[in-house]
Structures are given as C-alpha cells and as structure tokens.
Amino acid sequence: MSDSKRKTGLIFFPAFDWAISPTHPEREERLLYTQDQVFEEGLLDLDNIVEFKPGLATTQDINRVHICVPDAPSVITQSHLISAGGAITAAEKVMQKEVDNAFAIVRPPGHHAMRVVHGARGFCNINIEAIMVEYIRHKYGPKKIAIVDTDCHHGDGSQDIFWHDPNTLYISVHQDGRTIFPGSGFPDEFGGPNALGYTINMPFPTNTSDEGFLFTLDNLILPILDEFKPDLIINSAGQDNHYGDPITDMSCSAQGYAILNDRLSPDIAVLEGGYSIESALPYTNVGIILAMAGIDYSHVTEPDYNPEAIRQTPRITQQIEQQVSYIYNLWKNRESQRAELIKGGEYLRRDKGIFYDTDGISEHQEETVRICNECGGLITIRSKASTGNNIFAVVIPGQSCPTCREKGEKIFKSTAEGSYNYIYFQDRDRDIFLVK
Amino acid sequence: MIIGIDVGGTHTDAVLLDRFKIKKTAKVITNQENLIKSLMEATEAIFDGEDPGELEKVVLSTTISTNAIVQGKTDRVGMILAAGPGLSPEMLRINEDTHFTSGYVNHRGIRVAGTNRGEVSGIEDTFKKEGINHVGIVGKFSTRNPGLETEIADIIDNSFRHISFGHRMSGNLNFPRRIATTYLNAAIWDTYNAFVKNVMEYVGRTNTTAPIYILKADGGTTGISQSAGYPGGSILSGPAASIMGILSLTNDSKDAVALDIGGTTTDIAIFAGGTPLLEPLGVTIEGHKTLIRGLLTKSIGIGGDSRVRYEDGRLVIGPERDGPAAAFGGPSPTPTDAMIALGLTDIGDRGKALKAVEEIAGVKNCSIEEMAKEMFDLVCRKITSAVNEMLLEINNKPVYTVHEIFEGKKIKPEVVYIVGGPARPMAPYIDKMLGFPSCIPEHAEVANAIGAALARTTTELTLLADTEKGEMTIAEEGIQVRIPDGFTREDAISVCEDKLRERALRMGAREDDLDIEVIEDQVFNMIRGMGYSTGKNIRIKAQVKPGLIAGFRKEASNVRQ
Numbered sequence A: 001m002s003d004s005k006r007k008t009g010l011i012f013f014p015a016f017d018w019a020i021s022p023t024h025p026e027r028e029e030r031l032l033y034t035q036d037q038v039f040e041e042g043l044l045d046l047d048n049i050v051e052f053k054p055g056l057a058t059t060q061d062i063n064r065v066h067i068c069v070p071d072a073p074s075v076i077t078q079s080h081l082i083s084a085g086g087a088i089t090a091a092e093k094v095m096q097k098e099v100d101n102a103f104a105i106v107r108p109p110g111h112h113a114m115r116v117v118h119g120a121r122g123f124c125n126i127n128i129e130a131i132m133v134e135y136i137r138h139k140y141g142p143k144k145i146a147i148v149d150t151d152c153h154h155g156d157g158s159q160d161i162f163w164h165d166p167n168t169l170y171i172s173v174h175q176d177g178r179t180i181f182p183g184s185g186f187p188d189e190f191g192g193p194n195a196l197g198y199t200i201n202m203p204f205p206t207n208t209s210d211e212g213f214l215f216t217l218d219n220l221i222l223p224i225l226d227e228f229k230p231d232l233i234i235n236s237a238g239q240d241n242h243y244g245d246p247i248t249d250m251s252c253s254a255q256g257y258a259i260l261n262d263r264l265s266p267d268i269a270v271l272e273g274g275y276s277i278e279s280a281l282p283y284t285n286v287g288i289i290l291a292m293a294g295i296d297y298s299h300v301t302e303p304d305y306n307p308e309a310i311r312q313t314p315r316i317t318q319q320i321e322q323q324v325s326y327i328y329n330l331w332k333n334r335e336s337q338r339a340e341l342i343k344g345g346e347y348l349r350r351d352k353g354i355f356y357d358t359d360g361i362s363e364h365q366e367e368t369v370r371i372c373n374e375c376g377g378l379i380t381i382r383s384k385a386s387t388g389n390n391i392f393a394v395v396i397p398g399q400s401c402p403t404c405r406e407k408g409e410k411i412f413k414s415t416a417e418g419s420y421n422y423i424y425f426q427d428r429d430r431d432i433f434l435v436k
Numbered sequence B: 001m002i003i004g005i006d007v008g009g010t011h012t013d014a015v016l017l018d019r020f021k022i023k024k025t026a027k028v029i030t031n032q033e034n035l036i037k038s039l040m041e042a043t044e045a046i047f048d049g050e051d052p053g054e055l056e057k058v059v060l061s062t063t064i065s066t067n068a069i070v071q072g073k074t075d076r077v078g079m080i081l082a083a084g085p086g087l088s089p090e091m092l093r094i095n096e097d098t099h100f101t102s103g104y105v106n107h108r109g110i111r112v113a114g115t116n117r118g119e120v121s122g123i124e125d126t127f128k129k130e131g132i133n134h135v136g137i138v139g140k141f142s143t144r145n146p147g148l149e150t151e152i153a154d155i156i157d158n159s160f161r162h163i164s165f166g167h168r169m170s171g172n173l174n175f176p177r178r179i180a181t182t183y184l185n186a187a188i189w190d191t192y193n194a195f196v197k198n199v200m201e202y203v204g205r206t207n208t209t210a211p212i213y214i215l216k217a218d219g220g221t222t223g224i225s226q227s228a229g230y231p232g233g234s235i236l237s238g239p240a241a242s243i244m245g246i247l248s249l250t251n252d253s254k255d256a257v258a259l260d261i262g263g264t265t266t267d268i269a270i271f272a273g274g275t276p277l278l279e280p281l282g283v284t285i286e287g288h289k290t291l292i293r294g295l296l297t298k299s300i301g302i303g304g305d306s307r308v309r310y311e312d313g314r315l316v317i318g319p320e321r322d323g324p325a326a327a328f329g330g331p332s333p334t335p336t337d338a339m340i341a342l343g344l345t346d347i348g349d350r351g352k353a354l355k356a357v358e359e360i361a362g363v364k365n366c367s368i369e370e371m372a373k374e375m376f377d378l379v380c381r382k383i384t385s386a387v388n389e390m391l392l393e394i395n396n397k398p399v400y401t402v403h404e405i406f407e408g409k410k411i412k413p414e415v416v417y418i419v420g421g422p423a424r425p426m427a428p429y430i431d432k433m434l435g436f437p438s439c440i441p442e443h444a445e446v447a448n449a450i451g452a453a454l455a456r457t458t459t460e461l462t463l464l465a466d467t468e469k470g471e472m473t474i475a476e477e478g479i480q481v482r483i484p485d486g487f488t489r490e491d492a493i494s495v496c497e498d499k500l501r502e503r504a505l506r507m508g509a510r511e512d513d514l515d516i517e518v519i520e521d522q523v524f525n526m527i528r529g530m531g532y533s534t535g536k537n538i539r540i541k542a543q544v545k546p547g548l549i550a551g552f553r554k555e556a557s558n559v560r561q
C-alpha cells in the first residue's frame, strides 16, 4: 500500500431512527456495529481523519438531477435530505481543499434511483451520488467526473441518469444480473448515442473474490480512467460483495475492499449497499477509511477471515479475464460503434419498463434523445406509472449546445397543459426547474 | 462549614464557607516539592480557631497527578494489550513495555478468540525481569465484555503492586484512549496513593472527622479513599475548579460562556442551561487522549502577560510569556501594559507600561495610543474568535439521528462570565464583540476554591444489554450478568440508575445531590436471516451531572427571593 498519509473527511450518518420497515435490511441497526468499530478503533482521534456533520440537500439539489413525480417532497423523507446532504458535504470538503478525500458513510443509499422517480426502488428514492455530482458542477463549473460503482448490485439508477452524459464516466462492477436484482448491467449496456462508451458494465460470476475485483481494477478500470482523465473520481462504495452478505453471492473481504480503495484512490467515496451488518460492515468500513487516509490497513480483517475458504475458482478467474478483455475492446472501439449506432439519424428512442420493487410501482417510459455532436443531447421523456401519473419531461443537459436548448424550450412551451398530469422542464446549466 | 482548597501551580487558595457564605479566604504560595505543606498552611490560615466539630467536609483540588504526568515523574507500566484485528499494533504501542497477546472480543462483546496462557506468562516473566511493578491490561471492546481482561489478570500471579484494568476506566468506546487512560492510571498510582496516605495522616493528626473529597476533572467530587482506586480521575481538576467556581458565583441556569483570562492563557468553558459541558470522550493531557471524564475547556495561549511584538508587518501576541507585564518590571510589552496605557486600569507603573508600548509603536511608526489600542483590540478579538469557534464546533457536532439533525438543541449563550486579572478592563469590549452581556462574578479571586467546596459528587455508568446473548454488561462496575428474554429498555434504565446511585453513594455522594440523568438511550431491534427478530440491543448511559450541592442551590434561591 501507499504509505503517504492523506487528510480524510468522514461524514457519518447512520440514521439510527430511520428504517424502510422494522425488519427491512435498510433499518436502524444497519450501521450500528460499524459505528461501534469506528469509535472503538479511535479513528476519529487520528490527526488526519476529521468528522463532519452532514448538511441538508435542498429540493433544488434534487431537481437538478431528478424528475420527481409529483414533486421531490412527496417521494423523499428527511433522511434522504441528510444522506444526499452528507454526500454533498463530502464533496464540499474535498472541493474546498479542507481534506484530500472524503468518505460519506450515510444511509439511505441511492444508486438504484433513476432520473424519473415515482417511488422507491432497490431501497433507493433519490440518487445521492448523482445529486452530489450535479451539485459539484453547479457550484464549481463543468467537470469530467468518473463514478466507479463497486456495489454488488448493478447501479441501474446511476446508469440511467448518466446514460447520455459524455462528461460522466460511469463504471459499474457487480454480480451478474442474471443472478441478482436488478437484472441489468451487461457489457452491451454501453451508453447513449452521444455518450457511447461512457457507461461501462462488468458483470462478475457468483463467488468472485478479491482477486477478480483487483484484476478488473488493474486491467479495465484503471486503464480506462487513465484515458478518460477525470477531474474527480467517485467511488460508490457498496459493501455487499462481502462473503458474509446475506442478499448476494460474492466472496470479497475487508482486505479486498481496502486494497481496491487504496489503488483506485477516489476523491470521494459514498456508501451504497452492504447488509452483513455485524460481520462485514464494521471491518470493510474501517478498512476503507484507513485506506483513504493512507494508514496501514493490513491488520483489518474479519474475525472469521479465511482467504483460502473464499478464494475464487480458476474457472471464475478465466471467465473474468475474458470478460475484461472483451469490455476493454468495446471501450477502445467506442467511436466506430457510435457511427454505426446513429447511422445519420436525428433522434433515438428507448422504451423502458421499470419496476419499483420497494414501493411496488411499475412504470413505462419512452426516452428520446437528440443525436448531437456538440453536447449530451436534448432529452424528452414520457412516463406513465401504475400510480396513475402520466408525465412529460424536457431535460436540457449540462453544457448544452444552443440548438438542443432552443429545441427543448420550444417543446416545453408547445406541450399543452392538460395533456399530462405534469409537464417538467429541467435545465442544468441555468439551474432552472419548471412544472406545469 | 465546608473547606475548599485549590492547589494551583503558583498559589494555593483556600476558602471556608459557613452556611454557604464565605467566612475566610487564604492564599499561600504553592510548595511544589511538598504539596501537603501548602495544604496544611492554607488550611491553618482559614481554620485556626474554628470548631473542628462544625466541619462538614473538605474538598481538595490538587495538581499532584497532573504534575506527575507533566513532569514525567511516573512509574514504568507493563502494558498487556488484547487488540485483535484493526489498527496496526505499532499505532497502539504506548511505551516500550507494551506487549500484545492473543484474545479478541468483538463489537457485540462476543469473545472471538481466547487467551493464550503461555504467551501471557511469557510477558509476565519479562515484566518481572525488568523490575516492573505496575501492570495495565486492556482489551479491545473490553467495555462490552470485561472477561478477557480479568482472565489475563488471573493468569499472571498477584505479585505486582497494582493492576489497572481497561474496562474499569470508562464505558466509552475508544481502544487507544482506553490504553492511554489505563497506562496513566497505573503510572501515577504510587505517587497518588502516597499523596492520599499523607493527607489522611495529616487529617488524623487534627481533630476532625469530616470526610475529605477530591475534585475531579469533570467538576465533581469523590471521597479521597475511593479516589485512590482511580488516580486518573484526579488529573486536570484545576480548570474544573475554576469552572465550578464561576458556576457557584453566578448560579443561574442560562446558556453561557465562561472566560478565565490568566497571565499566559485564557480558558474558555461553556454552560448549557447552567450545566458545564463535558468533553465528549475525555480529557487530553500531555498529548494523551484519554477517557477521563472532564469538563470541556479550550485553552488559548493569550493572557495579560503574553509577549506582544511587531513581526513581518503585523502585530503578534503570545503564546509565550517572557515574565510579568512591563509595568511590573517584565522585559516585554504585554496586553496588560496596553490596558494601562489606555487608562483602562491603574495597576503597576504607568511609565514603564507606556515605554514598553512605545517600543512597538516606534517599529510601526504610530502613536503610543494607537498602538495600545491595536494591541488591546487584537487580544479581545483573538479571545472572542476562539469563543465563537468553540461554539460553532459544539453546535456542529455530528449527530446520528434524523431527529437530532432537525430538532437538535443549539447552545445560544446569553451571558459571558469573565474572571482573571484583566476581566474588568476587557469585559465591556469582549461582550460587545460577542454580542451578549458580560458579568464579572464577585469573589472571583478565590473562585477555584469555592468551586471545589461546592461541587457535588459526580459519576456515570454505561449499560449494554443484548437480549440475543441474554447478557448485560456494566463494565465500569465489572458487572456482567445474565438477563431474561423479556428484558426491556425500561428494565435497563432502572438497573442503570440503581447501580449509578449505589456507585455515587459509595463515592461519597449525599442523597440530595443525586441529580441523575439518562444521557444515552438507544434500543435496536436485532434482525437476522430473513427478517427474523432475534433480540434487542439496548444501550443506556446515565450520569450524576456536574453541579453544585443541593443545600447551596436552595440557599441561593432563598436569597434571590
């Protein structure tokens, strides 16, 4: 490991009085033992680790990213404002150079929350990393940002939000969608026509261990990051790849998480999932904190850690090696693939059926993007949910070109009130959010 | 009658209270080589001719433990640590006699790995070979399960003079602090116990049967013989004495700031509704962060005698002190000289003060008055910005529930109490800068001794009940017992309060003073497998909070009516 100490900000918000339901994995107890371990290790007394109280995200911060139906206050709780606010606080401390990097250990998580929000899915209502990313751009100007999502579940929400954004590289590594929620995240999910290649998905076979993750990091993630040259690297630091996690089938350890974080060296890490609350989270979180702070983490192991017992099979190793080289080639050839995809068209439409497992809502969505060489492209969305809400949204991307903006404004103006329950207009550059 | 004595670094102050009114005060020079002698002198100065039968109690605030640590007059301590996984052992080593042993307790207090007899015996042999008489045994999470520490102690024989156990120091989590606290407790054991013996011998020679109390860093007292078991508690009682003194001299229940402006430093403390705030985990001494309960104070290197100079085009104050103010024959200009030059006070030699200020005025090329104003302004600003910073820190302390984020109480001071030499000239400026009124308590010159005299006995206990394990632990008391399935939060609170009451009475508290408060109260449903509730994890912390003895509060409220 690197032995240079870094100043690390910690935003810790376990929400001890908030749960989706009393017995849900997202319950009060989730970060209890993590807090015990962090406190008992005395991490907050170390010179280069500082704890900050999370700020509160505002409706404006949410509206910069999401189209909440009918509006943001109806789909969130106070706890969401704090967890998104915690991520924003982490970013602020890094951007203001108060710290070298920061880790937001907050809940509830967010990476399954998509652009349009009718309710909660995958324990997420709003996407806390995405809100943080757009907050950073709003306050500090355009930035190239890479999000490396190491949660065991495919971050389909983050993928949806950044699908058309060539300035956000979203890389998700996760358990193969054929064996786990949300069932997506295959290599051919590769980004929209204006941002092809800027969504990267690496599915892992079940029982992949530290070795497979680190191989992927060294041979896929880091080389792509080198070429993308982001201004900021964000780690969606879900910890449900742990061998002890009750709702997944992977074999990573606290050591694996710490080494991964050390090599990735993110500017900001944000906790996502992780439900082995007693035997994994206390150790993975301590490992990640120490790695971020540049402090020896080699002694952080689970009490029952046995690397031999969780080692992946040679067959898994082989599968991962093949997959990594396949995906790296996709990335390399992204330009030529783009030409093939757009074939001189002007708009591209995708239809999506989205199920909100946590709230039991189903949604049908048609998303149309304007093919554009100048920006991420104007987006229009029609979305109909089982709640009865039927909405239309016009989204002007960040750093938009004049044509996309003009067309978007015209569409919003000409869409008649009454034809939908709500009509939304979102303009990131001007930080405008309108509803009619 | 009550005697309060504060043995400070330079002076020993004593006060005799009769029915809570000051009857006599005394100030003698502290004899650092012989603190008992200073104690005797001060006591005799106020108590000669009084009736020993009338004496209810004596409370001492002493620097004996603090000095031992600051001056390095400590004993070698053999430390045995059961650290388990986590931080690197190298970061935990507190001295060259630190040894690590197997055995590990996890966050729930479950023993994951047991001790190794041979290993522990080997460490014991090393200690004996080295001539070490004091041992500290500390396990990670030992507050959750003290069993491992006591098991290690059972392996080593009892030929050591003393063994300090980590789990007895505090119920708070923080392994490195537990190590430091246990180490310090053992390292000053002999020094402190010799002091206790000397005091008791002296008391034996007088005709009093009044109990003797020691003031602790948390502004509370403990009986002297009980304090012998936990010397660590007696460190840093000086600042606590001063804060309790200010509390007794003002005696109200407002949010407030207390400033003690001394020669070299200014100490800041905060009251929340009339109760001084405590350090969240414990005090820091000589770079050791500990779990020793203590009042929250912030000390800045600015005082009446701080050296003032003009450096790199700007005025610099402190943190060093070259001696007294120039007006009192000191070598450098000081804030005190500036106050004299401005006519805010008429102490010392005005000529010398003016001359000293003129020196820096010459460097900056301005008038004496302008320079004096600038110096005075800077001192006041430094102090008030330290106060504001401290308030900001307190009000921005991380909290862990949605409720506290949205509804958490904020400290909003209504008054600033100022004691110390420059209190009078500075008060009108400081209160203007802070934006709330100031108040200079009467008898502030013996505030420390009064604070000691009127402080009540304080203590705290932490209870953890885990109904899945069927076990309850109160580490500070060494309690680890079985509990029934249906054990509830209410049961836990009631046990915790009972044990706290017993502990406080054992320490010498009076029934009237048992102002018990539950300060942490959490219950978590433990869910395992597919949504199956396996038990409750209950966490209760209760304290007798720092405050003044009941009789005084009654008396004071009568006076006010």
Ligand SMILES: [Zn+2]
Binding pocket: A151, A152, A153, A238, A240, A272, A273, A274
């Ligand atoms: Zn997940």
Ligand SMILES: [Zn+2]
Binding pocket: A372, A373, A374, A375, A376, A377, A378, A400, A401, A402, A403, A404, A405
């Ligand atoms: Zn465009």
